[in-house]
Amino acid sequence: MKDSRRNLVLFIFLVSFCFSLFILRIFLGSVWLSPRGIFDFFSNNGSPAAFIFKVRIGRAIMALFAGAGLSVAGLLLQVYFRNPLAGPFVLGINSGASLGAALAIMVFSGIGGSFSGGIFLYHSGVLLFSCLGAFLMVVIVSIVSARVTSNTGLLIFGVLVGYFINAAISIFSYFSVPEKIKIYFLWAEGSFNPPNQGWMMNLFVAFVLFFIFFALFISKNLNIMKLGDNYAQSSGVNLVLAKVSIIIPAGFLSGIVTSFCGPIAFVGLFVPHVARMAFHTEDHRVLVPGVVVLGGIMALLADLVAQLPGLSYVLPVNPILTLVSAPFVLFLILKNGRTNG
């Protein structure tokens, strides 16, 4: 009971911290935004400050929900594969999304550089294909994981898939035109830039929220799945239903976030571990809300650092996330190597 009081205080603190970062993200950036901009935005007077506010708030929302969505996806994948190293990025699910995006941008978007069907159809094509690519990869990894049982084996599979897909994309780009290649690499760099259409961002937020609630809804099953398939089934779990209800939201969350933001490194792997350490628990009724807030914090922080406040450069977010997370993954591998042989 002492645990739950401590965790509640921690959770409230983290929510406030997340909220402060969100506000900070709106005002800080390569250009300082005066609070005047907010009034301009709400009075619809079309000043530059109002425009900056609109872009910044969009970016902050995208970062918040992308971070939260990827972290929940990572948590679900770690339960599903019973593997502490699982996450959308390391399992190659992001690579699946990249392949989908590359196909949509470089192969299917009409010959000769012009996008048939207009910008809207093109955007939805990228979203659809990268989401499909991610989902296909989830299916493939599920099949492979039945045969590859070691933690690091699955990781190596993810790396190999990454190489394979990168090779395929290099070949596509060899036959493509510079404009398309540039568009693809802008997507593949990963960013929290909001989509051009406002309703698309609403759709993104709605989807991510839906699957976060879904994950919360199945948290009793997530807890018992920790015991493994045999124990879960003999405790009364309908195993097929339970597994499908874990992998579907995991696939959707990683697919949706990656299609909108590009491949975002390591958040899904890293944040669930931070949450377990911070809340000292394996109870998913605590961990799901925990990773939502911590994932939002991590993405907002990375995006803030990427803006290099005060300087006119804007860095991509992925290198920043990788610099923080990759040493941690190495630490996990070393720790696992000691205990699991």
Place this chain on the structure above:
Amino acid sequence: MDKIINVLSTEQLSIGYKSRSKITEVAHNINISLQDASLYSVIGVNGSGKSTFLKTIAGLIPTLSGDVFCYENNIKNMSARDLSSLVSCVFTGFPDLGLMRVFDVISLGRYLYTGFTGRLSVDDQDVVNGIISILDIEDLSDKYFFQLSDGQKQKVMIGRALAQQSKIILLDEPTAFLDFQNRVAIDLLLRQLVDNLGLTVVVSTHDINNALKISDKVLLFSSDLRVQTLNPKKEEGLSLIERTFANQNIIFNRSDTSFSIKL
């Protein structure tokens, strides 16, 4: 005299593994019936199908042919939920439970009884606390599972199975990797569950000496795919067990029913 209740029985049961190309049968023609409040030890050499048998009667892997009945119901027609209220399991090895505490691990056995949030009712908490006192591990209740010794972990896993409040409990080699003292402690605990709580315990083991002492009946899995139910207190049962396990290095002592090294 009390009526004898068959809690679990098999009819012409054949067990094994099916893969795409071939069927590997590990035991066949199994016709056994397990009675209320009894301890059964499943013994046999490696690969004779002990684990496969336990997983089959737990409904985790399908039968190759034949049927398993639990309280007169064919387990083929039972959901995981229905079966889990009658049969609970302790598998070999320990799952990685990260930062789960002992109380929480045992509480997982209440899965059946809790609502969709998984919150424990007062009754559920009483059941879990009752099990903790039966196992005599009150001092471990708040410890993390990973901090425990193997003997303590095994007690907790048995506690998790007990929390399901099923009449039948199946254990796959629960003493395989325990030291001598802990083996005896677990064996005595199993006997206590049968005598005090009236459970039916089916336990596979390689520790034949202890099995012969604690069991009411022994299920002998032979390398010729046969399964026999033997009484370890009867002469004919013992001679069959002696023929199965004694060899040029191992002698069987009839007077205290134990095997030992021939030097």
